[in-house]
Amino acid sequence: MNENVASIDQRRALRKRANFTAVVTDVITGHPIGHLGNLSANGMLLISTHPPRSEAIYQVSVALPGLGSAPQSIEVGIQEQWHEAAASPGQVWAGYRIVAIDESDAALLDAWLEQPERD
Numbered sequence: 001m002n003e004n005v006a007s008i009d010q011r012r013a014l015r016k017r018a019n020f021t022a023v024v025t026d027v028i029t030g031h032p033i034g035h036l037g038n039l040s041a042n043g044m045l046l047i048s049t050h051p052p053r054s055e056a057i058y059q060v061s062v063a064l065p066g067l068g069s070a071p072q073s074i075e076v077g078i079q080e081q082w083h084e085a086a087a088s089p090g091q092v093w094a095g096y097r098i099v100a101i102d103e104s105d106a107a108l109l110d111a112w113l114e115q116p117e118r119d
Contacts, residue, residue: 014113015040020065027059027075034094036062041106041113043097044078051092052080057099064112072112074105 015038022036024046034048039062052058057079063071077100086093101109 015045022062022064024060024062027061033058033060037093039109039113041098041109043081043095046094046096047086048092048094049090051083052094054080056080058096059100064108066115067108067112072108074101074108076101076105076109 017038018036023032024034024036024044025031026033033052034046037045037047039045044062057077059075059077061073061075063073065071076098078096079099081095081097083092083094085091
């Protein structure tokens with residue numbers, strides 16, 4: 001398979017919008033880096049107030065609701081792919097690729113992605 005086609009397919013993985021407020025926290029600093037816009041098995045869109053460093057790598061955690069009586073936190077390594085100013089003043093949209101996730105967190109993410117979206 002052509003590598004360019006594979007990378008395009010990866011970026012087009014099923015994305016599920018976050019219809020809840022999910023703060024994404026840098027595990028190393030303990031500080032929030034943004035709010036989840038959408039999430040897929042391969043990456044996420046974050047909405048933040050500050051642009052990330054180009055190609056920056058973060059270890060982050062995010063709590064996903066609907067997987068039990070309380071939200072379940074997953075931890076992933078992400079790398080910035082792009083960022084741009086959002087339509088709302090003072091906001092930045094940034095796309096990240098998941099570069100590291102352990103097996104149990106990947107299973108939780110898959111379970112969350114398979115749930116029907118709620119309004």
